[in-house]
Amino acid sequence: MANSTFLFITRHLSAILIQESxxxxxxxxxxxxxxxxxxxxxxxxKTFAFPQSVLTQLDTLLTSIVxxxxxxQLKWETTSEDVGFFTSFYYFEPVVGLPIKIPxxxxxxxxxxxxxxxxxxxxxxxxxxxxxxxxxxxxxxxxENVMKEFKETISDQINKLAGDQLAEIEKLISxxxxxx
Numbered sequence: 001m002a003n004s005t006f007l008f009i010t011r012h013l014s015a016i017l018i019q020e021s022x023x024x025x026x027x028x029x030x031x032x033x034x035x036x037x038x039x040x041x042x043x044x045x046k047t048f049a050f051p052q053s054v055l056t057q058l059d060t061l062l063t064s065i066v067x068x069x070x071x072x073q074l075k076w077e078t079t080s081e082d083v084g085f086f087t088s089f090y091y092f093e094p095v096v097g098l099p100i101k102i103p104x105x106x107x108x109x110x111x112x113x114x115x116x117x118x119x120x121x122x123x124x125x126x127x128x129x130x131x132x133x134x135x136x137x138x139x140x141x142x143x144e145n146v147m148k149e150f151k152e153t154i155s156d157q158i159n160k161l162a163g164d165q166l167a168e169i170e171k172l173i174s175x176x177x178x179x180x
Contacts (some may be wrong), residue, residue: 002084006109017140027133085110085115103142
């Protein structure tokens with residue numbers, strides 16, 4: 001679902017979303033499983049210059065996500081698909097000197113090589129693995145006029161895709177907050 005969402009937004013919403021910036025970082029490293037979260041978070045958020053307290057909160061959140069995935073008891077070893085994670089948020093950026101704010105969408109997409117993902121499941125914390133991941137960070141301006149024009153169509157498509165499971169999906173992807 002993450003891969004499809006990422007591709008749909010970046011390839012098919014160009015009339016609504018005007019790409020302003022993209023940052024892609026590769027994480028390709030030999031690392032002990034027990035150190036992976038912190039290495040991962042330090043690489044992912046290097047440019048944010050977060051204090052250690054925020055990285056600790058993010059590590060707790062990441063551990064919670066990993067534990068939820070493990071609790072699903074999926075047979076990760078039998079899949080050949082790479083793993084993707086997607087999240088996005090919108091915000092309003094003030095325009096200097098003007099009383100207006102521009103709507104923006106920021107999205108993050110993480111693509112993890114299948115063999116790297118499988119290697120992290122069920123390994124001892126001291127065991128070294130090769131971890132291969134790509135991290136994408138996009139910022140888009142939202143074309144309000146086009147968005148208004150297609151709002152009903154977009155809403156209908158989301159409801160059509162999600163069907164009766166919309167509430168369940170919203171519960172699964174509900175945002176968590178981190179104090180800075």
